[in-house]
Amino acid sequence: MDINLKINNTAARTGDMPAEEFKKYGYKLIDWIAEYLTGVQSMPVLSNVKPGDIKNMLPQHPPERSESMENILQDINRVIMPGITHWNHPGFMAYFNSTSSGPGILAELLSAGLNVNGMLWKTSPSSTELEQVTLDWFRQMLKLDKDFWGIIYDTASVSTMHAIAAARENISGSDIRMKGLVGGSEVNRLRLYASEQVHSSIEKGAITLGIGLEGVRKIPVDNEFKMIPSKLEEAIEEDKKNGWLPFCVVATVGTTSTTSIDPVDEIAGICLREKLWLHVDAAHGGIAALVPEMRHILNGVEKADSLVVNPHKWMFTPVDLSIFFTKKPQVLKQAFSLIPEYLKTSVDSEVENYMDYGVQLGRRFRSLKLWFIIRYFGTDGIIERVREHLRIGKLFASWIDEHPMFERLAPVPLSTTCFRAHPAGMDDEETLNTLNERLMDYVNSTGKVFITHTKLSGKFVIRLVVSGLRTEERHVRLAWEIIQQCLAELLRK
Ligand SMILES: *Cc1c(COP(=O)(O)O)cnc(C)c1O
Secondary structure, three states: OOOOOOOOOHHHHHOOOOHHHHHHHHHHHHHHHHHHHHHHHHOOOOOOOOOOHHHHHOOOOOOOOOOOHHHHHHHHHHHHHHHOOOOOOOOEOOOOOOOOOHHHHHHHHHHHHHOOOOOOOOOOHHHHHHHHHHHHHHHHHOOOOOOOEEEEEOOHHHHHHHHHHHHHHOOOOOOHHHHOOOOOOOOOEEEEEEEOOOOHHHHHHHHHOOOOHHHEEEEOEOOOOOEOHHHHHHHHHHHHHOOEEEEEEEEEEOOOOOOOEOOHHHHHHHHHHHOOEEEEEOOOHHHHHHOHHHHHHHOOHHHOOEEEEOHHHHOOOOOOOEEEEEOOHHHHHHHHOOOOHHHOOOOOOOOOOHHHHOOOOOOOOOHHHHHHHHHHHHHHHHHHHHHHHHHHHHHHHHHHHHOOOEEEOOOOOOOEEEEEEOOOOOOOHHHHHHHHHHHHHHHHHOOOOEOEEEEEOOEEEEEEEOOOOOOOHHHHHHHHHHHHHHHHHHHHO
């Protein structure tokens, strides 16, 4: 059989882009991204288009005829850029930041180029094995026990959903996988516990898995917004008396509003005694634990069943990449593994097929991003940057503390400060809420900084987060000047 087909220039014949054209526009696009990243700080951080503006610039129908790359690329500046909120901007201090980095972008490009689907080991051994190795590197970077097994999912929300599914599978004597939760199931109603400050993804996971919102019991927090372990114990006791079946606790290391850190070690003790699955949500905060003097925030995690940390938040990784570790991968596998005939391979007993550990079959080659980033920055380089963010975050908090017109509303364990303006004599909460909302909007309208808010005990609170790769002390100083100026102007009016 003559398999020596001429494969030159098949691209042109299939309609795909010929190699020369690919190189030309590839280089052009790389140049464009490099210039974008260099110049991003002079763009307004927050897009100010109105709803529908971008849609109105786009044709309503798909093009019938081929368009040139020239035309397509032109529309990036014309159509797309006006509607971009610049997450890469050094003044992006909103939510929890996610910044990309050179090595991360290049790995993303390579991943698209190779376009492998890592569902089975066989469908690309490099994808499975690089994931195993980079996750073991990351485990060592976090100083976690060797028996933490890892997998990459897209987001922390999905990682946590899988943790809850494993916790549900782990309930002894139940057969929820087979019977489902409605009808044939003989188990009592399931209850999961998390603090009042927990991220909404936990409730979404509970909704998805048939636990329901009533199956999530929120445990009160102390005045530092940390879960109160004795209240957790009381809730479990009460629920057991009333016919609920407690099965899982989610502790948070770095809550979304204030970055408070639940006492994981104490909570772990309760979970061990009650035989409950302990999942630790360290989506944002886990990255801070890479810094040796901050590792203590994960104390107790060695007793947890699972943990999620998001490199796509504070480790310079383009979205998406969330790392899930568990000490009970066999339970996760038991929850999800279904192997149809057409996916069986002769090496199944020797290898790990990541499709067995979750709902998705197809999987992107995300570990390339970890590989590039960890090698390019080095563990030292990553630690140095995160440590600097922590320093600048605390510096900002000290400015708030020293200023008579501002007050801090939560401790600053990481690099996020919750604060508000509180001018002397203005003590009506409604008035203060309105003032601070207007202050935030005014600051954001300058285009230099983007900050967001939360509510703590009914108070409108502004959050300022320092975790962007390009954010330096001078950017936070500028943000502070703008915040003070905006307040002065608002009070003058
Ligand atoms: C951001 C965050 C999440 C959700 O992360 P995604 O990756 O966007 O799903 C969950 N928990 C905490 C504590 C977070 O900070």
